Amino acid sequence: MANLIEDLKLDEFKEEVLKAYPKKVARKRAKSIVVNDPDAIPVIQANVRTIPGIITQRGCTYAGCKGVVLGPTRDIVNLTHGPIGCGFYSWLTRRNQTRPATADAPNYMTYCFSTDMQDSNIVFGGEEKLKQAIREAHELFHPKGIAIFSTCPVGLIGDDVHRVARHMKEEFPDCNIFGFSCEGYRGVSQSAGHHIANNGLYKNLIGRNDNYKRKYKYAVNVLGEYNIGGDAFVIEELFDKIGVDLIATMSGNSTLEQFESAHTADFSLVMCHRSINYVAEMLETSFGIPWAKANFIGAEATAKTLRKVGEYFGDQELIDRIEKVIEEEMVPVKAAAEKARKKTEGKTAMLFVGGSRAHHYQELFSELGMETLTAGYEFGHRDDYEGRRVIPTIQVDADSRNIEEITVHPDPTRFKPRKTEEELKQLKEAFDIEFNEYKGLMHDMKKGTLAIDDLSHYEMEKLIEMYKPDIFCAGVKEKYVVQKMGIPLKQLHNYDSGGPYAGFAGAANFYRDIEMISCSTIFKQMKAPWEREEYVEAEYVFN
Amino acid sequence: MNTTETNTIKKPKMGSPVGVGGYVSTRNSCKLCAPLGASLVFKGIEGCVPLLHGSQGCATYIRRYMISHFKEPVDIASSNFSEESTIYGGSRNFITGIDNIIKQYKPTVIGIASTCLSETIGEDIPGHIRHYQEANEGNGKTLPTFIHASTPSYAGSHAEGFHNTVLATIKTLAEYEKAGSHVTILPGMVSPADLRYLKELLSDFGIKFTLFPDYSETLDNEYTAEYQLIPTGGTPIHEIQRIGNSKAVIEFGSMFNKTALRSKDKGTIQTAGEWLESTHYIKNHQMPLPIGIAATDRFIAALKDITGLELPEYHRKERGRLVDSYVDGHKYIFGKKALLYGEIDLVEALAEWCREIGIEPYYIKSTDFETLRAEANNIKPDFLLGNSKGYYIARERGIPLVRVGFPIHDRVGANRMHHIGYRGTQELFDRVVNTLLEYKQEHSPIGFKYM
Numbered sequence: 001m002a003n004l005i006e007d008l009k010l011d012e013f014k015e016e017v018l019k020a021y022p023k024k025v026a027r028k029r030a031k032s033i034v035v036n037d038p039d040a041i042p043v044i045q046a047n048v049r050t051i052p053g054i055i056t057q058r059g060c061t062y063a064g065c066k067g068v069v070l071g072p073t074r075d076i077v078n079l080t081h082g083p084i085g086c087g088f089y090s091w092l093t094r095r096n097q098t099r100p101a102t103a104d105a106p107n108y109m110t111y112c113f114s115t116d117m118q119d120s121n122i123v124f125g126g127e128e129k130l131k132q133a134i135r136e137a138h139e140l141f142h143p144k145g146i147a148i149f150s151t152c153p154v155g156l157i158g159d160d161v162h163r164v165a166r167h168m169k170e171e172f173p174d175c176n177i178f179g180f181s182c183e184g185y186r187g188v189s190q191s192a193g194h195h196i197a198n199n200g201l202y203k204n205l206i207g208r209n210d211n212y213k214r215k216y217k218y219a220v221n222v223l224g225e226y227n228i229g230g231d232a233f234v235i236e237e238l239f240d241k242i243g244v245d246l247i248a249t250m251s252g253n254s255t256l257e258q259f260e261s262a263h264t265a266d267f268s269l270v271m272c273h274r275s276i277n278y279v280a281e282m283l284e285t286s287f288g289i290p291w292a293k294a295n296f297i298g299a300e301a302t303a304k305t306l307r308k309v310g311e312y313f314g315d316q317e318l319i320d321r322i323e324k325v326i327e328e329e330m331v332p333v334k335a336a337a338e339k340a341r342k343k344t345e346g347k348t349a350m351l352f353v354g355g356s357r358a359h360h361y362q363e364l365f366s367e368l369g370m371e372t373l374t375a376g377y378e379f380g381h382r383d384d385y386e387g388r389r390v391i392p393t394i395q396v397d398a399d400s401r402n403i404e405e406i407t408v409h410p411d412p413t414r415f416k417p418r419k420t421e422e423e424l425k426q427l428k429e430a431f432d433i434e435f436n437e438y439k440g441l442m443h444d445m446k447k448g449t450l451a452i453d454d455l456s457h458y459e460m461e462k463l464i465e466m467y468k469p470d471i472f473c474a475g476v477k478e479k480y481v482v483q484k485m486g487i488p489l490k491q492l493h494n495y496d497s498g499g500p501y502a503g504f505a506g507a508a509n510f511y512r513d514i515e516m517i518s519c520s521t522i523f524k525q526m527k528a529p530w531e532r533e534e535y536v537e538a539e540y541v542f543n
Numbered sequence: 544m545n546t547t548e549t550n551t552i553k554k555p556k557m558g559s560p561v562g563v564g565g566y567v568s569t570r571n572s573c574k575l576c577a578p579l580g581a582s583l584v585f586k587g588i589e590g591c592v593p594l595l596h597g598s599q600g601c602a603t604y605i606r607r608y609m610i611s612h613f614k615e616p617v618d619i620a621s622s623n624f625s626e627e628s629t630i631y632g633g634s635r636n637f638i639t640g641i642d643n644i645i646k647q648y649k650p651t652v653i654g655i656a657s658t659c660l661s662e663t664i665g666e667d668i669p670g671h672i673r674h675y676q677e678a679n680e681g682n683g684k685t686l687p688t689f690i691h692a693s694t695p696s697y698a699g700s701h702a703e704g705f706h707n708t709v710l711a712t713i714k715t716l717a718e719y720e721k722a723g724s725h726v727t728i729l730p731g732m733v734s735p736a737d738l739r740y741l742k743e744l745l746s747d748f749g750i751k752f753t754l755f756p757d758y759s760e761t762l763d764n765e766y767t768a769e770y771q772l773i774p775t776g777g778t779p780i781h782e783i784q785r786i787g788n789s790k791a792v793i794e795f796g797s798m799f800n801k802t803a804l805r806s807k808d809k810g811t812i813q814t815a816g817e818w819l820e821s822t823h824y825i826k827n828h829q830m831p832l833p834i835g836i837a838a839t840d841r842f843i844a845a846l847k848d849i850t851g852l853e854l855p856e857y858h859r860k861e862r863g864r865l866v867d868s869y870v871d872g873h874k875y876i877f878g879k880k881a882l883l884y885g886e887i888d889l890v891e892a893l894a895e896w897c898r899e900i901g902i903e904p905y906y907i908k909s910t911d912f913e914t915l916r917a918e919a920n921n922i923k924p925d926f927l928l929g930n931s932k933g934y935y936i937a938r939e940r941g942i943p944l945v946r947v948g949f950p951i952h953d954r955v956g957a958n959r960m961h962h963i964g965y966r967g968t969q970e971l972f973d974r975v976v977n978t979l980l981e982y983k984q985e986h987s988p989i990g991f992k993y994m
Contacts, residue, residue, distance in 0.1 A: 022646050050599060052622045052636045053643030060600020079568055083659050083696035085576025089604035091932075110935060112571045119698045122663055133568030140569055152598050152660035153697070156629065184598035185624045185660060402626050457618060458647055461770060477606050481616040485770050526766050 004348070004371055005448040008467055011035045013374075013450060017462045025051055032453040041442045043390075046453040047188050047381040049399065055457040057352065057378045057477060060184035064193025064379070066090055066149040068275060069201070070180075072227050073254045074098040075106040077143045079113040081130050081161055082151025086184070087114030094494045097227050098253050106143060113137060117153065126159050134168045138175055145256045147200075148179040155183040176256070178204040188399050189379035189454075191274060191355065195403050198278035201250070201259055202406065206279070207286070207414070209260035212247060218313050219245035221265045222294070223280050224272030224356065227252025229499020234506050235296050242306060242322050250276055263287040263411075266418045267312055269294035269305065273438045274355025274377070274384050284436065285408045288417035290424060293438045298363030299333045299507040311431040329504035336508035337367055340515035345369035347470035347518060350463060352455045352478070353492045355380045359441040361473060361492060364501070364510050373469060374450035375441060385451055387440035457481065471517060486526050488517045570911035573884055573932065575950070576696035578656045579605045580704025582619050583732065584712065585654030585690070587756020589777035592650040594620045594640055596633060596668055597658030611952035613735075613762040616774070620644050624660055633661060637671045645687065648772055652688045652780060656708065662695035688780055690715050699802065701949075702886045705732050706800035709756065710815040716780065717787030719823060725751035726849055727786045727825075729794035729815055731832060731888050732949065735763035735958040740966055747855040748846060753782045753789060763958035791849045792816045792825050793842070795832045795963075798887035802909055832888060833963050834971070835896030836865060842964075861965040868969065869900060872976040875994075877901040879979060882924035884915055884933055885948040889962070893928055893947065896968065902975075904928075912936065926978060943978045947971070 014033045018026040031045035050056040059067070062080075067090040070078055080087035091112035100107045115133045117126050134146055146168075148161045161179030169177045182196045212219075220239070225232050232252030239246040248254065248262035262268075263283060268291035270280050280291035292308060295301040303326045310319040347370045351358040358375040365372055377384055383391050419427070427433045442451055452459065460478060463469075464485050472482045475493045482489040490496065490513070498513055500506040578595050582605055585593035595602045602621035609617045620643075622628075622636040644653055655668055672689045679686055692711040694704040709729060730741060738759035745752045760776025786792075794816035801812050816827035828849070833842040839862070843854050854862075881897050883890045883906040890906050897904035905922050907914060916936045927937045927944040931953045937944035951957035961967035984991060 020647060022642060025643060025646075049625055050623050051643060052640035053594070053620045053647075055618050055620055056599060056603070056623075058599060059603040060598050063600055063604070083576065084572050084574060084700070085579070085601070085604065085659075085696045088572050088575055089608060091571075111569060113568045114572060115568055116572060117697045119695075122659075122695075122697050129567060136567050137569055152629075152658070153663040156660070156663045184600040185626055185629045398627060399625060461772075465770075476610055477603070477617075480610060480614055481770070484616060484764070484766060486766075527768060531768055 004346075005373065005446055008373065010373060010448060010450045010467070013463065013466060016466065017459050020458060025054070029456075029459075033459075034451050036442050036445045036449045036451050037447050038443055038445065039447070041386050041440070044382060044385045044442070044451055044453055046377070046385060047191060047379070047400075048397070049188050050454055056454060057475060058189040058454060060190065061182045061186040061193040061196065062086055062149060062151055062184045063090065064187075064190030064275070065180050065182035065197040065200075066193070067093070068095070068190060068226060069194055069197035069251055070147055070149075072096055072098065072109070072251045073256065073259075074100060074109050075143060075255050076145040076147050077108050077111075077113055077137045077141060078147050078149065079115070079133060079137060080149050080151060081115045081126065081133075081154050081159065082117055083153065084114055084116045086151045087112050087116075094497070095226050095228050095252075097230055097233075099233065106141065108141065108143065122153055122157055125157060126154070127164050130159065130161070130164050131168060134164070134177065135171070138172050143175060145176040145178075145205075148177070150179070150181050150183050152184045155181060155186075176204065176208075186402050191379040191381065192399070192403055194275040195278055198276060198282075199404055199406050201279055202282045202286075202408070205256065205259035206283070207260070207263045207411065209257060210264065210414070212261035212264045214245045216243045216245050218267075218309075218315070218318065219247050219265045220309060221248045221250065221262050221268045221283070221289075222246060223248075223250045223268055223270045223291070224274075224276035225249050225252045225296070225502075226272070228493065229495040229501060231296070231500045231502035231506060234500045234503040238296075238302070238306070238325070238503050241325050242309070243318065244309060250279060263289070263414065265289055267291070267309070269309070270438070271296065271360075272354070272356040274380055277438070281436070282408045286411050286415065288410070288415050290419055290435045292433055292435050295360050295363065296502040297357075297360035297506075298367055299330065299337070299504050300367065301360070301363045302503050302507070303330070308431070308433055311433060312427060333504050333508050336511045340511035341369050343515045343518040344511075347371075348373050348467070349471045349473060350467075350469045351375040351473040351492070352378070352452070352460070353474050354378055355384055357492045358473075359384075359444065362444065364507060364514075367507065368511060368514055370470070370514075372445065372449065373467060374452060374463060375445060376452040376455050377441075378454065380441075380453065383438065383440060385440050385442050385453070387443055388436075388438050461485070471514065486523050488520060488523070490514070490517065566911075566913075570913040573911050573915070574700035574702070575608065576605075576701060577694035577699050577704030577707070578658050578696065579608060580701040580706070580732070581654070581656035581692045581694045581708040582609065582617075583701075583758065584692075584705055584708040584756045585652075585656070586617065586761050587758035587777055588652050588654060588690075588712070588783070589779040590651030590687075590773055591654050591777060592618060592620060592644050592648050592652075592773065593654045593656065594622065594644060595656055595658055596622045596637060596666060597624055597660040599623045601658045601660075608950055608952070609762075612950045613958050614955060615762050615764055615958070617762070618648075618773075629660065629664060632664070633666055634671050634674070637668075638675060641675055650687050650773060652690060654690045654692070654708075654712075656692050656694045656704070658694070659696050662693065662697075668693075688716070699800065700886075702732065702798070702888065703800045703802065706796070706814060710800065710813065710818060712783060713755070713786055713815045714818065716783045717819070717823065718784045720788045722790055722825070723751075723785065723788045725753055725785065725789050726846070727753045727755065727789040727792045727819075729755060729792065730963075731795045731799075732886060733795075733832070733963055734960050735759040736961045737963045737967060740961060740964050744858060744964060745846075747857060748850070748852050750846065750850050750852060753786055754778060755783055755786065786819070787823050789819075789825055791828060792819050793828045793830070793845055793849075795830060796888040797831050797891045798908075802887065831895060832892035834892040835899045835968055836862065836869075836965070837899055838892060838895060839963070839965050839968065858965065861969065865965045865969045865972070868972060872972065873901060875976050875979055875983075878903070879925040880905060880922055881926055881928045882906070882915060882919055882922060882936075884910065884912070884927070884929040889948050890929075896971070897928075900972065926975070926982070928975075943982050945971075945975055945978050
């Protein structure tokens, strides 16, 4: 396999692709395309502005805040303050799966709440309309919470969503009303919106409920899991099986109360490091809850994560239960993998998606015997590639300064370290549990593979043309471009309406889907007989 | 009472729960934003790459919606405003954006639409274009043609964005020369299949024509051995230029860009056809989208009127088969109630067709989904006729949804759906009748398989 990567000469890509760019652009892009060496991880440029006119996968700050982090919470009225487009486009997407406890329990995710600003609101200000919108939502639904999301014009015309939130909270003391300054232009990508959302969760929700009633002895949070394709449902079921309380999933299938009680957990597991590491840190600083990187994508990764939970609590009964669950769950998974591998072994994949998915899904591909040639994030930062060790060296630019940094102090009454320094050290030594650490994507990618940040459309086309992977993973925006090039694309933000892919059951689903894609015969039909080379050759011989 | 208004539901007097002003935030909008409409028009120009001047999220969201509907690559560039460009202006981003589009795509046209952001800070896009041209022309470079449309989303929906961009493009490019013999068709927001149908019909007629916009290929492309950076197809620039000397214009629609709430424009808004008539003295035949026999007959009559040519046999027979199928199917649909929603141009044309075949249409102009949902309780429709976004109402009521218009992101083949002409009506009619038959069959305690 190592030979495969060498043979492909992935290092030639950079020179080839940069030719088409104007000089300045080429210089800038060169820093975001690096050949990996896990033993001496090179520096990659990430989280810098996309160059105008270069078509990007990235979305905006609003999308990260409203669409990603707060979107999957069902009992908060998520109100978009702005003209209609932004609210409409983020209305009930495939991320927004949720399971209310009862048929009449609140679920506002099916609504597209928007102030639908008009010309006169832009000219004369939209705060009054926003207040009216909040009154209306409150009167109709009596929600426990209303969150206000700012779109581009809001900041420009000077509407103060935070002032409106305070004002309305006085009017409706029974409702938690808070605003986000997540105007689209504020950051480099969705990532700025995640950060703004994390700050808001901490300031307005976390720590408000001390009365969480546990079902089991131990309790954890899963942070950065957004329930795409029902992944969070699978993870919830797993925790129930091993007998551990999952207090808060942030934010797949979540409720306001889950955020409010997250500080009562014993341990935080971080799935998508990029979008939620701020909350993990705040929970630790403020309440003493340690966090560790986790991964429920891939059967082996899931087993490893569950074992980590057992080792963390150090309870033999729990450890036994976990082993039993793993043993049972692995049976059908192994069978599915074995079957799929007949078709998938030795094939190649490229992954360009998200802020963690391009890393996590390499697990599943390796379980299928497939090699990941290149990977990159849409909105990752350097630490997501190179590991958290580089955080002190990341330059703070104007775009990062834009985002409020909130100072977090230990809670005067509720800060209680769940583990002593000594215990954490022992856990690290005995079980290799790395607390407050993420080693990044490049650590796990082979020597000679490529890491590319914020892959442009053009670079994607070049990658496919030069290396013809067997499968390309990205989102719907890339899907039809890639498929027009004769390569199947697997959507990892929507799963092509498939999934779930998390946990054991999810892994088996994924194997089946990739096996199916690998066997697909349609790509053979793409060229007409008269366009095929063999046809021409055959004709030549017969003549 | 105007016939097209017969079954229009009067805007319900529901009164806001908070008093004056009506509902604000809780109604589930039934419209998208203006730059989406603009992008659609720009995709219908040959060799064109659209650029949205504003925050990158606009291009990303709009691409996602168009791609999910058409299931085709849709490249839309952005000038990627940062906080800095928001404060000091976006001219530098504009220049870099244009430079990079030219270098990567070598387009013949760049269509630039404004967004809420650039409109709010008052970006002078025509000024940016002029400066760019002044700085780059003359040194041997051939620059693409630039077209600019003003499309803030707080002043109209995607439908306004569409029609305003048709108007802006024609205003920018139309020549003013001796009238020719060709006819200009401005079809409005129809599907790629509809556009192909129009081209076939007009060619069969033997009419010289210009169809604008034409995204029949760019948004419903074949598989090509070589990937096309800019897909082939689209109305060529020279054809848009000669719209200015066409013999006549036919434009489909009833509301066009006239629902905009922008106070300064009230009463002064013109459609592209009206502008051509008032400035270029070209006879404008404005008519609803040709859905149904009567509406299509009106269109065919206009074509005959303008050119003196006769409807070709093949198409006359399509009409004949449609009439025949009306007879075959009428008993299964007569008296059924349909709840319609979507762009007003489409809804009003569909309503007229419903009346033609004996279905009672119900719709509210410029409404939202929650009002529709509430009205559905009174009307008790037998089915919904509209885009994917109304699915939740159909699901809640346990009735079928016949998908038409935009966006259709929960089915494949939206670009191949016919809506207009005898052929489009035939397809719609068959779909509606079969949907109602299937509903009846599935709800029958016996499960007949013969009718």
